[in-house]
Amino acid sequence: AQSVTQLGSHVSVSEGALVLLRCNYSSSVPPYLFWYVQYPNQGLQLLLKYTTGATLVKGINGFEAEFKKSETSFHLTKPSAHMSDAAEYFCAVTYGARQLTFGSGTQLTVLP
Amino acid sequence: GAVVSQHPSRVICKSGTSVKIECRSLDFQATTMFWYRQFPKKSLMLMATSNEGSKATYEQGVEKDKFLINHASLTLSTLTVTSAHPEDSSFYICSVDQTSGSSNEQFFGPGTRLTVL
Numbered sequence: 001a002q003s004v005t006q007l008g009s010h011v012s013v014s015e016g017a018l019v020l021l022r023c024n025y026s027s028s029v030p031p032y033l034f035w036y037v038q039y040p041n042q043g044l045q046l047l048l049k050y051t052t053g054a055t056l057v058k059g060i061n062g063f064e065a066e067f068k069k070s071e072t073s074f075h076l077t078k079p080s081a082h083m084s085d086a087a088e089y090f091c092a093v094t095y096g097a098r099q100l101t102f103g104s105g106t107q108l109t110v111l112p
Numbered sequence: 113g114a115v116v117s118q119h120p121s122r123v124i125c126k127s128g129t130s131v132k133i134e135c136r137s138l139d140f141q142a143t144t145m146f147w148y149r150q151f152p153k154k155s156l157m158l159m160a161t162s163n164e165g166s167k168a169t170y171e172q173g174v175e176k177d178k179f180l181i182n183h184a185s186l187t188l189s190t191l192t193v194t195s196a197h198p199e200d201s202s203f204y205i206c207s208v209d210q211t212s213g214s215s216n217e218q219f220f221g222p223g224t225r226l227t228v229l
Contacts, residue, residue, distance in 0.1 A: 036220075043116070043205050043220035044156075090155060098144060098209050100218060102155045 002027040004093050006103035014111045019078040021106045023065075023091030026072065033074040034092040034100065035065055044090065050074065061085070086110045114140035114208045118221035125196055126229055133191045133224045135206030141186035144209035146218065147179075149202050156205060162189040196228045 007022040025031055032051045036044040048059025055067040065076045074091060091103040115138040125131050135145055143164045148156040160181050161169040168181035178200075180192040193200050203225050207218040 041203075041223065041225065043118075043222045044207075045220070046113075046217065049217065098218075099146070099158055099161065104155045105153075107153075 002031065002093050002095055002101050004091050004101055004103035006089075006091050006106050008106055009104065010107045010109065012109040012111060013081045015083055016080050019063075019076070019081045019085065019108065021076040021089050021091075021108065023074045023076065023103060024072050025074060025091075025093045027093060027095050029095045030069075031093045031095050033065075033067060034094075035059065035063070035074075035076050036090045036092060036102075038088045038090065038105075040087075047076070047089075081108075081110045083110050083112065113217065114138075114142065114210050114219040116206065116208050116219050116221040118204075118206060118224050120224060121222065122225045122227075124227045124229060127197050128195055130192055130194045131196055131226060133193070133204055133206075133226070135189045135191070135208075135221050137187045137208045140208060140210060140219075142189075142208040142210075143186065145183060145189040146207045146209065147181060147189070147191050148205045148207065150205060150223075151202055159191075162206075164189075193226065196226070198228045201226055201228045 003026045005024045034049045035047040038044050048057045050057045050067045058064045063078045089106045092100040117136045119134045145162040147159045150156050159174045162181045162183040164183045170176045183189040205223045207220045
């Protein structure tokens, strides 16, 4: 069975500071990993994904994530937070099946 | 990626009535779509997989007679909440499966906010 754990349901950073959102997965086979962002009352937008190949993945809006198999992690980072980054972020996993399993989400607040 | 729309974006209904939510894939022929439910401040819960031309596959614990799914064409899937009750109030999101080769990707609709009074 696959599962995703997002540590920290709420993260607050100052504008311009580093953003780090944590995601750990549990999967018996190599996973496909995703980060999505959701703004209030909207659907999900894909930030980035890892399937195969390079373990450091760059996405939209300056976000990136690194797949670390030894740590079963796929943490999301951005060097400098912007006010517009305030949103809910979801990590998700699948192992090739079409169904995604989502983490519980992390609400990012960016302080001025 | 696929562009996905949902209609309506918001609906308020009385308890006991039925509500239909449409999910359209505007630029991609989708043989598979997914329906999710999201409670306030919570993650997405997969309700069912909608397959064009065949019966939907429901996740454990989801009542198929209450949440009717029809996927009659490659661009439209509908979710009907029958005899809605206040506990059915939620944010319903659909997605289009655009998996091909090693690329596994879903594109999400903007969601429908259902409020049952």
